[in-house]
Amino acid sequence: MPKRRLELLLLLATLLALPLTVHAVEPVALPGTPTATQLPTDADLDEAWARVLLRANPGPFQYCAYEITARGNAGVASHVRGVMGRKDAETRTELLSREALRKMLGQLRDIGALDLAHPELPWRQPVKAPPAKPLKGKAKARATADAVLASPEPLWTPETSDVPVYELSFRLGGKENTFLVVDPANQSDPRYAAFIRLVRQFAIASAGEIGYHAPTGDEGRQGYLFVDSVPGAIVTVDGAPLEGETPILAYPVAAGRHTVVLENKLHKLTKEIKVLIQPGVTTSVEIDLR
Numbered sequence: 001m002p003k004r005r006l007e008l009l010l011l012l013a014t015l016l017a018l019p020l021t022v023h024a025v026e027p028v029a030l031p032g033t034p035t036a037t038q039l040p041t042d043a044d045l046d047e048a049w050a051r052v053l054l055r056a057n058p059g060p061f062q063y064c065a066y067e068i069t070a071r072g073n074a075g076v077a078s079h080v081r082g083v084m085g086r087k088d089a090e091t092r093t094e095l096l097s098r099e100a101l102r103k104m105l106g107q108l109r110d111i112g113a114l115d116l117a118h119p120e121l122p123w124r125q126p127v128k129a130p131p132a133k134p135l136k137g138k139a140k141a142r143a144t145a146d147a148v149l150a151s152p153e154p155l156w157t158p159e160t161s162d163v164p165v166y167e168l169s170f171r172l173g174g175k176e177n178t179f180l181v182v183d184p185a186n187q188s189d190p191r192y193a194a195f196i197r198l199v200r201q202f203a204i205a206s207a208g209e210i211g212y213h214a215p216t217g218d219e220g221r222q223g224y225l226f227v228d229s230v231p232g233a234i235v236t237v238d239g240a241p242l243e244g245e246t247p248i249l250a251y252p253v254a255a256g257r258h259t260v261v262l263e264n265k266l267h268k269l270t271k272e273i274k275v276l277i278q279p280g281v282t283t284s285v286e287i288d289l290r
Contacts, residue, residue: 034103048069052067057165068096070101090226163182164182223253225253226251231290236263257274262287270289
């Protein structure tokens with residue numbers, strides 16, 4: 001396998017946090033950012049979106065979604081993550097300019113997101129051909145039940161999976177394509193993984209990353225603290241300093257009342273606040289220190 005191809009597959013596996021099995025698949029040439037004459041029109045952007053939803057996952061995140069959506073004269077990028085064993089999900093959102101939205105959705109259009117075929121799903125069994133003679137009574141009911149079990153709803157997903165299962169959705173110019181894809185990094189068509197990579201990178205670059213903290217401790221006695229500030233600051237909780245500066249993502253804290261202090265030594269700014277941490281929930285503290 002060419003070295004460059006192997007490097008690309010390893011990069012995709014790292015970005016998507018997926019287990020990697022290398023297949024000898026020739027890559028599809030993906031276009032760059034569309035030029036001004038190729039950008040989607042205002043009419044194309046009406047109710048347009050690009051969505052990546054993790055439906056089943058062997059890793060720590062029970063729920064993970066990246067979304068780029070047209071809203072009025074602009075757009076919104078969002079990033080949502082939920083950890084197994086916790087009731088709440090963390091969400092980060094950011095407004096997008098119309099031009100940034102055009103370029104992003106145009107690039108997805110140009111990799112063929114509206115034309116991607118629905119890949120085979122391992123849990124779907126082929127429905128038996130109808131009998132030559134019409135069935136009646138119990139035989140008809142049994143055949144109908146078998147067909148329903150063999151052909152679940154298009155977006156039905158098992159509760160657990162040894163490999164990631166994603167729901168991909170793209171709408172532009174009044175056309176929509178929504179389907180499930182299993183283990184996208186190892187599909188024969190690399191455009192499934194490319195779609196996920198592009199939406200994920202754009203959402204994180206715009207809205208920000210969400211860190212992972214293992215859900216240690218009893219959910220009934222522990223919550224999480226999210227702290228952000230302008231400008232950045234060091235944070236102490238009940239006198240104990242936290243590592244790094246704001247933003248502090250999903251820091252585990254015992255349920256109850258706590259004292260949080262933010263300090264920017266360069267500009268000599270300090271703020272002390274009292275917070276009440278609810279069990280199993282992330283409490284957000286967003287402060288303007290100026």
